Amino acid sequence: MIELWFSENHTEDVRFSIKVEPLWSEQTKFQRIDFFKNPTFGTFFTLDGFIMMTEKDEFIYHEMICHPAFATNPGIQRVLIIGGGDGGTAREVARYPTVAQIDQVEIDERVVHLCQQYLPQTAFVFANEPRLKLHFVDGVEFIKNAPTGAYDLILVDSTDPIGPGEGLFTLDFYRHCYRALTANGILINQHESPFYPQDAREMKRAHQKIKATFPIARVYQFFMPTYPSGHWLFGFAAKTLDPVADFKPAQWQQFNLKTRYYNPGVHTAAFALPTYVREMLAEDA
Numbered sequence: 001m002i003e004l005w006f007s008e009n010h011t012e013d014v015r016f017s018i019k020v021e022p023l024w025s026e027q028t029k030f031q032r033i034d035f036f037k038n039p040t041f042g043t044f045f046t047l048d049g050f051i052m053m054t055e056k057d058e059f060i061y062h063e064m065i066c067h068p069a070f071a072t073n074p075g076i077q078r079v080l081i082i083g084g085g086d087g088g089t090a091r092e093v094a095r096y097p098t099v100a101q102i103d104q105v106e107i108d109e110r111v112v113h114l115c116q117q118y119l120p121q122t123a124f125v126f127a128n129e130p131r132l133k134l135h136f137v138d139g140v141e142f143i144k145n146a147p148t149g150a151y152d153l154i155l156v157d158s159t160d161p162i163g164p165g166e167g168l169f170t171l172d173f174y175r176h177c178y179r180a181l182t183a184n185g186i187l188i189n190q191h192e193s194p195f196y197p198q199d200a201r202e203m204k205r206a207h208q209k210i211k212a213t214f215p216i217a218r219v220y221q222f223f224m225p226t227y228p229s230g231h232w233l234f235g236f237a238a239k240t241l242d243p244v245a246d247f248k249p250a251q252w253q254q255f256n257l258k259t260r261y262y263n264p265g266v267h268t269a270a271f272a273l274p275t276y277v278r279e280m281l282a283e284d285a
Contacts, residue, residue, distance in 0.1 A: 006036055008051055010228040011196050016051075018226075023118055030108045035118045041226065043118055045086070047111075047159055051226050053086050055121055062088035062122070063262040064222040064270070065234060069153050069186045070096060071252035071267055072236075072243045076152040077101065080180070082139035082168060083190075084157030085111030087123035093155070094129045095257055102132040103151075109136040140173055146180040154181060156189040169206050174213040178239070187237040191219060194277045195229035203233060207281050210237045218243055219281060220270035222261070233277075244271050 007017040020036035023043065027033075035045045042055030053061065066089060070076055078101045079093050085106040093102055106112055112134065115123035125132065135142060139158075154177050158168045168189075177187050189210070192203040211217040214237035224232045236243045249264035273281075 006034075006046070008046070008049060008228075011198070014196070016226070016228070024114060026110065026114075028108055028110045033108075033110060033114060035114065044226070045115070045119065050159065052159070053088060053119070053122070054226050055119070057225050058086070058088050058122060060222055060224055060261045061232075062092050063259050064220075065089055065155055065157060065188055065190070066092035067252070067257075067259065067262040068220065068234075068236065068243055068267055068270070069155075069188055070255070071248060071264070072238075072241050072246050073152065073184055073186060074098070074248055074251045074255075075184070076186075078151045078182075079103070079153045079155065080143075080146070080151045081105070081155045081157060082143070083159065084155070086115045086119055087112070087125045089155055089157045090129065090132055091122055091125040093153075094125055094132065096255060099131060102129070103135060104132060105135045105137060105139045105142045107136070107138050112136075139168055140170075143173065143176040143180055146176070148179050149182050149185075150180050152182050152185050154185070154187045156187070158190050169202070169209070171209045171212065174209055174237075177237075178213050181239065184240055185238065186241060187214065187235070189235040189237070191233035191235040193227065193229050193232050194274075194280055195231050199228060200280060204280060204283060207235065208284065210235055213237070215239060216242050218271060219273060219277070221273060221277070222270060236271075244268065 004020050005017050006020045007015045009015045018038050023035040025034045031048050037043050044054035045052055081089050081104040193199040216238040218236040219233050221233050223230055
């Protein structure tokens with residue numbers, strides 16, 4: 001019996017391999033999309049050879065990109081998601097009854113449609129959430145044209161800073177995000193990993209640009225089994241609210257949300273970064 005394995009190169013001499021049953025492959029004008037199935041991780045998909053999400057561990061990423069912002073500002077009503085075509089981030093945002101508007105921008109319409117077919121665990125939200133409006137356009141152009149003060153929360157659920165996601169890591173992009181946020185607005189961005197050199201370089205570059213744009217620029221960590229090294233980061237940027245000093249656990253708990261990874265203790269601990277990460281973030285990019 002022939003065994004098929006998918007391998008993702010984390011560095012020139014390190015790779016992550018997973019036994020697979022291929023489900024679907026196609027090349028769009030933006031990227032290559034592949035869907036696979038694995039006995040341990042369930043259905044998962046890759047973009048240009050990089051794992052985006054698996055059924056097994058997606059809850060970690062999607063809870064951590066979303067809930068720390070709501071626990072800092074429970075009054076969030078208008079949300080913009082850039083990327084996130086699998087639907088997991090929108091699913092978590094939609095759990096808040098106080099949210100009135102969710103705009104989601106995804107450059108590649110095929111990602112959404114294929115996730116609806118193969119990953120309904122997350123993508124069901126696209127057909128069942130009346131507050132959610134999908135925009136199949138470039139996120140960079142969308143944020144340039146967004147009205148000033150339009151959103152309380154912007155979640156940048158992007159791929160790595162190559163290919164279609166490259167423009168979501170520029171100083172110009174972060175400045176437009178700042179303008180589009182309200183006075184108490186929050187920006188959460190996929191912040192790469194501090195572990196392998198290439199990822200660490202991109203992490204530092206993104207952080208320096210955000211620090212140059214927002215008065216408050218923090219970083220928090222989570223652990224993602226299928227991402228390079230397993231040690232991954234989000235950036236938390238804001239005009240006025242600090243995710244530690246302004247953390248409101250009692251108010252967040254009143255939402256009575258059942259979570260599997262995020263909780264108030266994890267929130268506080270996530271911002272306590274290892275020494276080597278703190279030192280890297282303090283360095284010039």
